[in-house]
Amino acid sequence: MVADLDWWLFPLHRWIWSDAHRRARKLLRFGETEADGGRDLARASELTNDSRLRCLYLRHAQDEQRHANMFRQRGAAVLVALPTRASSTFEANWLAPGERGLDDLRVDQQGDDTLLAFLHLSERAAAGRFKVYEKALSFDPSTQKLFADILRDEEFHMDYTRRELVRVSPKKHGWRLFSARAHRLWKGYLRVATALASVMGGLVLLVQYFVVLPLFALLAKRAARGEPDGWVVRPAKRSSFISQYE
Ligand SMILES: [Fe+2]
Ligand SMILES: [Fe+2]
Numbered sequence: 001m002v003a004d005l006d007w008w009l010f011p012l013h014r015w016i017w018s019d020a021h022r023r024a025r026k027l028l029r030f031g032e033t034e035a036d037g038g039r040d041l042a043r044a045s046e047l048t049n050d051s052r053l054r055c056l057y058l059r060h061a062q063d064e065q066r067h068a069n070m071f072r073q074r075g076a077a078v079l080v081a082l083p084t085r086a087s088s089t090f091e092a093n094w095l096a097p098g099e100r101g102l103d104d105l106r107v108d109q110q111g112d113d114t115l116l117a118f119l120h121l122s123e124r125a126a127a128g129r130f131k132v133y134e135k136a137l138s139f140d141p142s143t144q145k146l147f148a149d150i151l152r153d154e155e156f157h158m159d160y161t162r163r164e165l166v167r168v169s170p171k172k173h174g175w176r177l178f179s180a181r182a183h184r185l186w187k188g189y190l191r192v193a194t195a196l197a198s199v200m201g202g203l204v205l206l207v208q209y210f211v212v213l214p215l216f217a218l219l220a221k222r223a224a225r226g227e228p229d230g231w232v233v234r235p236a237k238r239s240s241f242i243s244q245y246e
Pocket of ligand 2: 126154157
């Protein structure tokens with residue numbers, strides 16, 4: 001479903017990647033996410049009691065660490081080839097996020113079946129997105145090749161997690177996938193809501209600055225027109241508080 005939406009938004013993805021400064025920043029950020037995912041998987045390999053999964057998690061962690069290095073190197077190469085200029089810091093990460101890793105899932109609090117279900121969905125979404133990015137980057141063959149190389153690993157991750165989920169949880173794997181999907185949907189909703197709140201906050205501030213403030217300035221100017229210029233000594237008002245008998 002996410003991959004379909006990404007194909008619909010293909011022109012937008014092309015635009016997002018077309019700016020070389022943004023491209024470099026996104027690649028560096030993808031590197032951070034991949035390294036983070038690699039650390040989670042290394043931890044998962046320490047915690048699991050299943051020897052087969054331990055080997056697979058470890059290989060997966062090594063793959064993610066390698067992806068992190070590849071993204072960092074390419075990001076740095078794009079960055080140093082550019083002339084320095086002030087540019088927008090907009091990266092559209094909510095729209096083109098790359099691999100999301102485990103979405104802050106606590107590896108040490110999950111069983112193997114839950115972890116495998118999350119990993120499967122995450123890898124499947126990443127593989128779908130990387131296909132879109134690979135096509136969108138036709139103007140940058142080196143970055144395009146990087147995504148094509150990483151995509152092969154992501155497809156392997158996607159397949160082995162599904163296979164192992166069915167092995168460790170033959171009866172409940174459907175339910176595990178369903179609850180992992182619900183969790184990801186909730187996280188997706190939170191991401192969209194946060195992005196929307198940030199845009200709405202910006203709009204409200206703009207309206208305040210360009211509509212409400214000028215209105216107050218206009219009213220203050222009009223009120224000031226009725227006032228005499230300079231210092232004015234006004235006759236003292238007779239107060240009823242001078243004495244209680246007056
Ligand atoms: Fe990866
Ligand atoms: Fe992966």
